[in-house]
Amino acid sequence: MSFGPDVYAIFWREMKRYRKSKSGVLIRLIQPAVWIIVVGNTFAGTKPLIQAAGFDGEYIEFMAAGVIVLTAIFTSIFGGVNTLWDRRYGFMNKALVSPISRSSLALGKMLAISTVSVLQASLIIGISLAIGVQFSDYAMIVPIMAVVLLFSLGFSGISVMVAATAKSQEAFWGIINFLGMPLFMISPALFPLELLPEWLASLAKLNPATYTILMVREMMTGVPSGVPAALSLGILGAFVAVVVVVAGWTFTRDVNRPF
């Protein structure tokens, strides 16, 4: 079986491209950096509120986990855009007439996007540390990265799937923007679920980002999130597994369907 090397072929190409677009790295950092610095300080006064909801610490420490996941959400959900360029500029056809399978093509892209997402998230962790956010245990950075990688795999799968099947660029951006913002907002990224209205909190419980944020926050701050880590990890893992299968399947079926 050559599935491994095939996936790696695509991964290698995507990472080469990423390395050559250095300006992109910084541009993609601006938004989360603004969030953590501006929003983190703007809402510093909400400390009593989040304390009442059971979080004992500074607001910026609370929301840092949210911004790490924000970075992962946007890096991975926008990550599929280059699949659009590939369809347009011939690389896709080149890959499609080669012996490698469609699912390795999809998976290679997803892994590359997730890797980039982890790199971006680690830069955000760097920024957090630089502005004084403290971790309860710095060894936790490694498992945090692992969770971010897993989470990104799911979201990049959604992105690649949408890009492979979108009938136009507008359709892609429409769907992606429709998904991205709510996935971030309807979650405990900025405020504890306890402070959200009942209906929003219930919606948030359907959002895989919610469990990711809870896990990352617990690992960063050492404050129990209220949902056992094993349960969160199980939910996230199941979500990612479903997306990987569906993305592989959709890609195989639809990617070169003419329209």
Place this chain on the structure above:
Amino acid sequence: MTGAIEAESLSKSFGETKSVDGITFRVEESEIYGFLGSNGAGKSTTMMMLTTLLRPTSGSARVAGFDVVREASRVRSHIGFVQQENAVDEYLTGRENLALQAKLSRVERSDAKVRIDELLDTIGLADRQHDAAVTYSGGMKKRLDIACGLLHRPSVLFLDEPTVGLDIQTRRRIWESIRRMHREHGMTVFLSTHYMEEADELCDRVCIIDEGKIRAVGRPGEMKGRMGRDVITMEAGGSARRLADRMGTMRGVKSVDVRGDSVTAYVQDGAGMMPAIFGEADSLGVTIRAVSMSKPSMDDVYISYTGHQIREHGPEPRRRKRGI
């Protein structure tokens, strides 16, 4: 013996339009076979069906012995495809583009290195191999793209308009590269073009395709032979029609064509016939103001089969299939 490519009533429709309309043809192993046709004739659509990128609406095709629908993945491990639009990854260097192709087509790492060095030499890009492809000229990119199609030594190589939009020197270089690689590796080459010259220059056999249908197949030489050995063009003012009618009855004249004031005659022995033609013109009272003689080109062949002249500088080919 199975051919390298065998198409049987192959058709593709997009909604109402029949882009490829029941074509049947066969390409032998190691042959260079050309699809000659104008914009929208159905060349790219045919190629995309043969390379498993499009599913035929009806009919079937085998490439390298495998069915393009039922055994698509086996077909893919035997072919190389250089698309009409350049598919070089401009972010990567020339060398990285070839390395990517090696990975995509599962070429052993050690083989890949040797072949990449060889190919970079053949296409004359060795000294620019570490520059990003975005800095290459159009001709360099095209040569790189063709090299990518060859790296894995496919048994059937598809080239969709390999020299479109390039100047004559660059085209000659690309022809030379194609010939050289064909000589060295003996693969079957299926190429499409709307340059007569290219079909004439490269192909063992040419297939003329127009509006999704095959109009003629033959060796370029034979096809030209059918037209007579010489082409005589005469300016005859308002009497062109009358002169043409008379010439049509002469022995040794294969066919006659009138365009405006000029008469084009395809004849067996141009020099020998010239006096007789002037004699006939005299007896009709027609003055021939100018005369020229040439060898029939593929252009003449194309016109005689399709009834219209190929548009070399016709409308830009539309963007490829994707609507984005």
